[in-house]
Amino acid sequence: MVVYNTEWMRADVERWWESNQGTTPPRGIVVHPPIFPDQYRITPPPARAGCVTLVNLYKEKGSAMFYALAERFPQQRFLGVCGAYGKQDVRCGLPNVEIVQHVAAHEMPARVYSRTRVLLAPSSYESYGRVAVEAACSGIPTVAHPTPGLLEALGEGGTFADRDDIDAWAAALRRLLTAKGWAEASSRARVVADGLDTAGDLRRWAVEAERLGGRVRRLVPV
Numbered sequence: 342m343v344v345y346n347t348e349w350m351r352a353d354v355e356r357w358w359e360s361n362q363g364t365t366p367p368r369g370i371v372v373h374p375p376i377f378p379d380q381y382r383i384t385p386p387p388a389r390a391g392c393v394t395l396v397n398l399y400k401e402k403g404s405a406m407f408y409a410l411a412e413r414f415p416q417q418r419f420l421g422v423c424g425a426y427g428k429q430d431v432r433c434g435l436p437n438v439e440i441v442q443h444v445a446a447h448e449m450p451a452r453v454y455s456r457t458r459v460l461l462a463p464s465s466y467e468s469y470g471r472v473a474v475e476a477a478c479s480g481i482p483t484v485a486h487p488t489p490g491l492l493e494a495l496g497e498g499g500t501f502a503d504r505d506d507i508d509a510w511a512a513a514l515r516r517l518l519t520a521k522g523w524a525e526a527s528s529r530a531r532v533v534a535d536g537l538d539t540a541g542d543l544r545r546w547a548v549e550a551e552r553l554g555g556r557v558r559r560l561v562p563v
Contacts, residue, residue: 342553343369344546346469349489372546374471378534381478383455388523391458393417393514396472397424398440403463403486403504404430410461411438413511417518422453449475457481459517462491463504470494477533482526484513498533500526 343366345351351369358366385391393414395407398421411419412435419438423429431440444452449472460476462485470491473483477498485491486504500517502509516522 342549343367345369345371346374347371347490347493349493350468353489370545370549372542373537373539374469374474375539375543376471376474376478376537377539378478378537381450381454381475383450383479385454385479385481385527386456386458388458388518388520390456391418392420392439392456393459393461394420394422394453394457395461395463396422396453397427398422398429398431399424399427400430401427401465403461403465406463406504406507406510407461408432408435408438409507410510410514411435413507414514414518420453420456450479454479454481458523459484459514461510462486463510464488464491465504467491467494473499474533474537477530480527480531480534482517482523482530484510484517495530495533498529498531 343354345354348371351371355366393410395403398404402424407419407421415437417437421438421440423431423440423443425443454476457476460473460481460483462470462473462483464486467488467490470485473485473491474494476483477495482500483495484500484502485495487501491499500513502513517526
């Protein structure tokens with residue numbers, strides 16, 4: 342059995358399997374990364390105090406776009422959070438940019454999301470997009486590059502722009518920094534969190550794992 346974190350990953354791997362192995366792919370299930378909304382719900386900061394945030398200042402996560410936007414919006418506060426992997430693109434000299442070191446997962450709501458008005462996700466690749474979904478639990482909107490993972494994770498709850506189009510990103514951010522634009526995007530983001538079925542995903546995983554192991558003992562409550 343293969344466990345996938347997204348539907349698009351399952352489809353992609355199964356196409357690869359059939360093309361390269363010439364056989365039917367193994368049985369698979371999709372279990373989205375477990376996110377319990379109550380663990381991530383905070384009150385977003387007011388516009389005047391909120392930051393535009395990028396988590397992981399790795400080039401492939403979009404650090405160049407982060408700094409380019411900071412230059413275009415000199416009156417807006419930007420927050421860059423160093424990631425746990427990849428060479429970090431830490432730059433000095435922009436007075437409206439604050440850089441913080443890596444933040445543990447359980448501290449993200451209090452130390453990062455509580456300061457974030459808009460999240461950026463200009464990643465070249467994301468299999469899912471966990472940070473964006475965590476932020477959505479508090480109605481924090483995300484501007485994202487339309488990778489298959491982010492499209493599946495956010496759906497209509499995200500604002501999408503090509504990571505190589507700085508003008509499109511600037512236009513999207515400008516809308517989200519207005520009261521009306523932020524409120525509309527925030528409402529769409531909350532729909533993402535409301536649609537999570539983490540308990541169902543874990544229940545399905547438990548049933549399949551028990552079946553695979555030939556056991557009847559339950560791994561999680563149902």
